[in-house]
Structure formats: C-alpha cells, structure tokens
Amino acid sequence: MFTHKELQRISNELRIDIIKAISRAKSGHPGGSLSAIDILVYLFFNEIKRTKENALDPNRHRFILSKGHGVPALYAILARIGLITYDELMNLRVLGSPTQGHPSYLDLPYVEASTGSLGQGLSIAIGMALAAKIDKKSYRIYCMTGDGESQEGQIWEAILSAPKFNLDNLCVILDYNKSQIDGYTKDVMDLEPIKDKLEAFKWNVLEIDGHNFEEIENALNIARETKGKPTYIIAHTIKGKGVSFMEDNIEWHGKAPNEKETELALQELEKLLVSNE
Amino acid sequence: MSKSTRLAFGETLAQLGEVNQNIVVLDADLSKSTMSYLFAKKFPDRFFEMGIQEANMIGVSTGLALSGKIVYACSFACFVTGRYDTIRISVAYSKANVRIIGTHAGLGIGEDGTSQMGLEDVSLMRSLPNFSVCQPCDEIETRELIKYSVQHQGPMYIRLTRQNLDKIFDEDYKFKFGKGVKLHEGNDAVIFATGALVAESLKAAKILKGEGINLRVINIHTIKPIDKEIIIQSAKECRFIFTAEDHNIIGGLGSAVAEVLSENYPAKIIRIGLPDVFGESGTPEALYKKYGFNAESLARKIEAYLKNNS
Numbered sequence: 001m002f003t004h005k006e007l008q009r010i011s012n013e014l015r016i017d018i019i020k021a022i023s024r025a026k027s028g029h030p031g032g033s034l035s036a037i038d039i040l041v042y043l044f045f046n047e048i049k050r051t052k053e054n055a056l057d058p059n060r061h062r063f064i065l066s067k068g069h070g071v072p073a074l075y076a077i078l079a080r081i082g083l084i085t086y087d088e089l090m091n092l093r094v095l096g097s098p099t100q101g102h103p104s105y106l107d108l109p110y111v112e113a114s115t116g117s118l119g120q121g122l123s124i125a126i127g128m129a130l131a132a133k134i135d136k137k138s139y140r141i142y143c144m145t146g147d148g149e150s151q152e153g154q155i156w157e158a159i160l161s162a163p164k165f166n167l168d169n170l171c172v173i174l175d176y177n178k179s180q181i182d183g184y185t186k187d188v189m190d191l192e193p194i195k196d197k198l199e200a201f202k203w204n205v206l207e208i209d210g211h212n213f214e215e216i217e218n219a220l221n222i223a224r225e226t227k228g229k230p231t232y233i234i235a236h237t238i239k240g241k242g243v244s245f246m247e248d249n250i251e252w253h254g255k256a257p258n259e260k261e262t263e264l265a266l267q268e269l270e271k272l273l274v275s276n277e
Numbered sequence: 278m279s280k281s282t283r284l285a286f287g288e289t290l291a292q293l294g295e296v297n298q299n300i301v302v303l304d305a306d307l308s309k310s311t312m313s314y315l316f317a318k319k320f321p322d323r324f325f326e327m328g329i330q331e332a333n334m335i336g337v338s339t340g341l342a343l344s345g346k347i348v349y350a351c352s353f354a355c356f357v358t359g360r361y362d363t364i365r366i367s368v369a370y371s372k373a374n375v376r377i378i379g380t381h382a383g384l385g386i387g388e389d390g391t392s393q394m395g396l397e398d399v400s401l402m403r404s405l406p407n408f409s410v411c412q413p414c415d416e417i418e419t420r421e422l423i424k425y426s427v428q429h430q431g432p433m434y435i436r437l438t439r440q441n442l443d444k445i446f447d448e449d450y451k452f453k454f455g456k457g458v459k460l461h462e463g464n465d466a467v468i469f470a471t472g473a474l475v476a477e478s479l480k481a482a483k484i485l486k487g488e489g490i491n492l493r494v495i496n497i498h499t500i501k502p503i504d505k506e507i508i509i510q511s512a513k514e515c516r517f518i519f520t521a522e523d524h525n526i527i528g529g530l531g532s533a534v535a536e537v538l539s540e541n542y543p544a545k546i547i548r549i550g551l552p553d554v555f556g557e558s559g560t561p562e563a564l565y566k567k568y569g570f571n572a573e574s575l576a577r578k579i580e581a582y583l584k585n586n587s
Binding site: 058086104106112113114116117120121122123124125126127128129131132134135154157158160161165191210275 | 322336340341343362371372
C-alpha cells in the first residue's frame with residue numbers, strides 16, 4: 001500500500017510520462033488521460049495491486065478501460081509496473097509498438113480487452129464479472145467509462161443488465177470530466193441527472209472527487225463491501241488536470257502539444273513534483 | 278426425415294453442456310426460436326438471458342470468452358450481425374472465443390418478411406479478420422459442426438435455418454472444418470452451394486441427370502476460410518460454374534468462390550442468390566420459387582444456361 005502522498009507523486013510523475021509520450025507521438029488524447037490518471041494510479045497500486053508477477057494470474061483483479069482513448073494513462077502505469085518498457089511507452093502509436101493508439105488485447109494482453117470503439121468496455125467487464133461468479137472466484141472487475149461514451153446505447157444496455165445478475169464484484173468508475181470532442185457534455189448530449197439515472201437502474205451509486213485519493217479510497221472500499229449489486233462511482237474530474245492551459249479546455253481532448261507547449265507543460269508538472277515534497 | 282439446423286444446434290449444445298462445463302450460452306429473448314432454450318433448461322447456471330440487447334450480449338460474451346469460457350451468443354442472423362461494430366472490436370479484434378449463432382437465415386424463414394431475414398450476414402461476418410464463417414446444410418452436419426466448434430480457436434459465425442432441411446448425411450459423417458464436400462459427381466457443370474440450397478442443388482442434380490446433364494454438387498459448409506483446392510479443381514474439371522445461397526449475391530458464397538477463381542483459375546461464374554434486393558413475406562416455398570432457389574428453378578436455370586452457351 002502506498003500513502004496518498006506517494007500516490008500523488010506517482011500520479012504527477014506519470015502525468016509527465018503521458019505528456020512526453022503524446023508529444024512524441026504527435027497525436028493522442030491528453031485531456032482524458034490526465035483526468036483519469038489519479039483514479040487509475042490508486043486503482044492499480046492500492047486496490048488491484050498489479051505487479052509483474054500477478055499480471056496474468058487467472059485470479060487477478062481485472063481492469064477494462066472502456067474509454068480507450070485514455071490509454072496513455074494506462075500505458076504509463078503499465079510501464080511503471082514494468083509490464084511494458086519505458087521505450088515502449090515512449091513509442092506510443094509507433095508502427096510495430098504494442099502501445100497502439102487504442103488498447104489492443106492481442107498486441108498487449110495487460111489491457112484485458114480491445115477497446116476504443118466507445119461504449120463497449122462495460123459489457124465486456126460484465127462478462128468477466130459473470131465468469132468470476134460462475135467459477136465462484138473472488139477476483140473483482142473494474143471498468144472505467146467516459147462521460148462522452150455514456151451517450152452510447154450499448155452503455156445503457158449494459159447498465160440495465162448488470163444489476164439483474166447481482167454483480168457485486170463489478171465496480172465502474174465514470175471519469176466525469178464534463179467534455180468531449182465537440183464541446184461540453186452538457187451541450188453535446190447531457191447525461192444529467194446521471195446519479196438519479198444510475199440509482200433508478202438499481203446500481204449502488206457513489207459520487208466523489210476523482211482527484212482526491214481519500215475519496216477514491218473510501219469509494220472503492222464501499223464498493224468492495226457492498227453486496228448484491230454493482231457499484232458505479234461517479235468521479236468528478238478535470239479534463240487536462242495538472243497542466244493549467246489544458247485544464248477544462250476542450251481543445252486538448254485529442255491534440256498533442258507541440259514542442260513549446262510540451263516544455264511549458266513539463267515545467268508545470270515538474271513544479272508539482274517539487275511542491276509535492 | 279427433415280429437421281431445421283437451429284433445432285439440431287439446440288439439441289447438440291444441450292448434449293455438449295454435459296461433457297464440457299466451460300460452455301456458456303447467451304440469448305437475446307429468442308431462445309425458443311434459436312433453440313438455445315434446450316441448453317437453458319438443462320443448465321440454467323450457464324445460460325444468460327440478456328433480453329433484447331444484442332450489442333450488450335456480444336460484449337458480455339466477449340468478457341466471458343476472455344475469462345476462458347466457450348461462449349455461444351444466439352439470436353436471429355440479422356439482429357446479431359447488425360451489431361457489427363461490437364462484433365468487430367469486442368470480439369474479432371480480441372480474437373475472443375465467441376461463437377455467434379445466427380438463426381433464421383435467408384428467405385427461408387418465410388412470412389415474417391425482410392426485417393427478420395438474415396440476408397447480408399455472411400457478407401458482413403466474412404470481412405472481419407480472425408472470424409470463421411460456417412453454414413451447415415442438414416441436421417447431421419450441424420451436429421458435427423457444433424461439436425467441432427467447442428475446440429475451435431477464435432471467433433466463429435454459424436448460420437442456421439428456421440425451416441426444416443432434408444437429411445443429407447449419414448450418422449457417421451465426419452465434419453472437416455474448412456473442407457468442401459462433394460455430394461454429387463458430374464463434369465458438365467458444378468454448383469457450389471451452402472446451407473438450405475445444398476439440398477435444393479442435390480435435387481436439381483437429380484432432375485438434370487434425367488435430362489443428360491451431369492451436375493457436380495459441392496457443399497461449402499465453411500465459407501471462411503474457404504476450401505480453395507476443391508473450388509479450383511472443380512473449376513478445372515467442369516465446363517460451367519454456379520454458386521447457390523439463400524443470401525445476397527454480394528459478399529457471400531458466390532463472392533468467395535469468385536475471389537478464389539479470379540486469382541487462381543479465372544472463369545465465368547453464375548451466382549445464384551438474392552440479386553441485391555431485400556426479401557418479402559410469403560411461404561418459404563413461394564419465396565424459393567419466386568427467387569429461383571428451389572430445385573426445379575435451379576435445374577431450369579442451369580439447363581437453359583448450358584443450352585445457350587454450348
């Protein structure tokens with residue numbers, strides 16, 4: 001277990017890796033990677049405790065990134081754990097690299113499933129949770145969805161179905177960063193009142209600040225202890241979190257920073273590391 | 278004796294469930310039509326009723342398959358293959374061991390009409406990497422195909438009929454994945470047929486034999502990967518080449534045969550299928566007659582073509 005201070009440091013170090021990787025690739029999605037990274041860091045290091053040793057253990061806890069475009073955040077974590085090399089992380093989107101533009105299971109099994117066409121990952125997570133129930137295994141399934149992808153019909157099919165099977169081994173985290181390619185989610189296709197909707201669909205629903213490790217920890221603890229129904233954690237996040245000019249700026253949904261912007265971003269993130277000491 | 282291939286599927290799956298605990302089955306509110314209910318009755322813990330949610334069913338099937346299960350996801354051919362992007366990225370791109378069962382293939386369903394007919398499904402599924410596409414022609418072949426499918430690595434699309442089909446094979450028939458089956462000898466012409474049109478083609482061959490025309494009939498149960506060898510060899514040995522399927526002529530068996538021959542042994546091919554139109558309501562018999570799928574229509578078409586081109 002890492003302290004929250006240690007996790008904060010890891011998150012900010014990985015933010016640097018994310019910016020460097022996307023900058024080198026000259027394309028990718030910084031906004032949604034930076035909004036997700038704090039949740040993913042907590043999840044991988046303190047909750048599912050992924051290591052090189054347990055990464056392919058049949059009884060491992062599983063994580064599906066349904067919002068596949070946020071994969072630079074996942075790759076940064078996999079590199080930190082040692083499941084991919086730092087070079088592979090930095091070869092994001094390069095021909096022949098396992099770090100494909102969106103998660104590709106056959107290229108990199110640690111992503112657990114191919115995603116990237118939005119709205120599909122939650123259904124896959126439900127299938128994995130069902131498999132665990134059939135086999136009477138105690139491993140848990142975690143899935144991160146995006147707010148934009150929650151406009152997909154398949155997401156609502158999945159949301160309708162999971163409570164039917166009493167999947168208390170399933171925990172979904174919505175990276176609610178409030179924006180998508182064409183604008184703010186509330187303008188593009190509003191999800192609100194999302195908490196009411198999920199509760200009406202019979203989920204255990206929690207609402208947290210997705211950048212606060214204490215709240216993330218509490219929510220995941222409650223999810224683990226809740227029996228009989230799946231948990232949906234609505235994590236309010238800030239798109240581009242950690243880089244001032246990217247924060248809550250729709251422009252940075254799917255654009256790589258140029259050399260100068262990269263330098264500015266890295267300077268800010270280095271400062272965060274120092275202030276974290 | 279005749280039986281629908283969907284019923285043969287359901288019966289076989291219910292038997293296989295006893296010997297293989299890894300088999301799980303999902304359906305989208307059509308289990309009594311796809312015949313997956315026969316499995317559901319015996320193994321309720323390994324059957325998941327997904328409601329009318331084909332896309333979610335396919336995704337859930339993927340999660341089960343990636344967790345080591347052998348998964349049969351069942352619905353009508355048109356509905357299940359209509360959730361194409363989910364099949365593409367969730368199933369095919371991860372090469373998950375999902376067997377998509379599409380029943381109610383083709384005009385052969387009859388009265389329900391176009392919206393319930395799988396007419397473009399083979400074309401769709403054939404163009405997905407990692408996918409195999411199979412369509413058995415009778416109950417015995419269905420049984421053997423389903424038995425084989427348990428051990429197959431990678432996703433499969435299996436296309437089945439609503440209507441009863443004549444029994445063609447004996448009990449001891451050995452199914453060989455990827456291999457065409459010669460059912461009738463002949464060198465005047467060859468017809469490559471699949472599914473319901475295999476029995477019709479065989480009957481057409483018998484009609485034509487009485488008229489002095491020797492029609493070779495090749496059953497193609499595996500449309501992908503297709504048996505290139507039997508196609509090329511038959512094209513070399515037979516003067517005229519026909520294909521027959523209860524499916525749009527675009528992208529199905531006819532296209533697959535044309536792809537093989539154009540690259541290996543260029544030849545003219547007459548494709549029999551739906552001429553890029555939708556179906557309509559009617560009895561299966563009336564529809565097969567109108568669209569030229571029954572034995573008599575096939576025989577007349579082949580006879581006329583041979584006469585005009587000899």
